[in-house]
Amino acid sequence: MYSCSDLKKGLKLLVDGEPHIIVGFDFAKPGKGQAIYKCKMRNMITGSIYDRSYRSGDSFEPAPLEEREMQYLYQDEVGYVFMDSKTFEQIHLSEETLGDDHYFIKDNMTVSILLFNGRGIGITLPNFVTLRVTKSDPWVKGDTAAGNSKPATVEGGFTLSVPPFVEEGELIQIDTRTGEYSTRVKG
């Protein structure tokens, strides 16, 4: 069982009999009062997203998910195709099911497929992924107005904030759990 203090982005819970992942989390505590834990939940089966508030004392069941290592093969009109390299069994996951995770999938990457009652409902990525910057405006030296960061787009189309010295064509490491820039990779 989880308690409210375990709630955070990425936690997977069983709510109303279905697995949910917390995609947004905030904590409120108006004027010395009782704490309110505000969660944005995504139903991992239907993909629907909604807000729910919890209060201290509430408890939660972990989502009973199995994980299985599979390799990403290719994308087709149905979605993303993964294969178990021991049994050669294949599984399709739609872009909707993957959510933002689809931005970070690379050819031949090994991921954990999340299974609920035998059905693929999501993936767990490696914590860090290296991607090439495809678009970022050059840094005007001395321009610190933007808080020492600028937007960049990486292969696959994901956009994020990066330090001003990152240039187009460079490889950067991204934390897949937060979607944030981690470091440059010499390549």
Added chain:
Amino acid sequence: MEANWSLARKRQALIERARIVQTIRAFFIDRDFLEVETPQRLPANAPEPHIDAVASGDWFLQTSPELCMKRLLAAGYPRLFQLGKVWRAGERGGRHLPEFTLLEWYRRDTDYHALMDDCEGLLRALVPGGSLTVAGRGINLAPQWERLTVVKAFTRHASVPLAAALASGRFEEILTSEVEPHLGSNAPIFLTEYPVELAALARPKPGDVSVAERFELYLGGIEVANAFSELTDPIEQRRRFLHDEAARRASGKVPAPLPEAFLRDLAALPAAAGIALGVDRLVMLLTGAERIDDVVAFTPDDL
């Protein structure tokens, strides 16, 4: 090795933060407040139903410097302020850190209306231009700021009246989801006259003992400061502490000792008023930061 960007990128915010803290200090020194430092480890905090202290050896880290500040007031110091760290277990979110910076100031021989005037003056000193932009909306800081009672705020903004929200145990939920977003969106606002059971250290309003002389200052929907006309009756204060401590134990919280030295000194306190202002949140508002993480050098996640 590349420099740690998550630290390096905060340079502008930290420069702004330092300037704000220096301005706050100058503001109170100019007005003849004495700056004090009281101990951060205490044998007992005020027992609050929904605030948990962090244990430190056999004692606790302070959840607020209020008890020591009021003991000094009772000893005759007329005007005091303190800038320091406080700790509240388990509080973490976009506007919460479990260790944060609190500004407290106190005045003897007055009530909480004097603190409202101080708030208006302090913001004027921090923002000479007289207006702020929070989440894309302009906030006009020109005094006098609206004073809205909690009961009227619920009538104006909530789907149920205050009495119903309290009876159903949904006061906090409705306050955060329905009322707070409207508070201080064009100009700062004081939310005043809290139900007396929600203000353990505040004195009842003369003429209406169902409400306490407590206010919260809101800017742009964000709660920035909490103030009281102080309760100065040690017998009533002990009764409230015992009541809240019983509620804490009933909900399974770790038992906390009563602050006996504070209760003893409270008997010497004349009319007084005190306020606690969240410095990190004030810096957020003044710099346009969206998360409290953006205005401190380190969060617990960075350590």
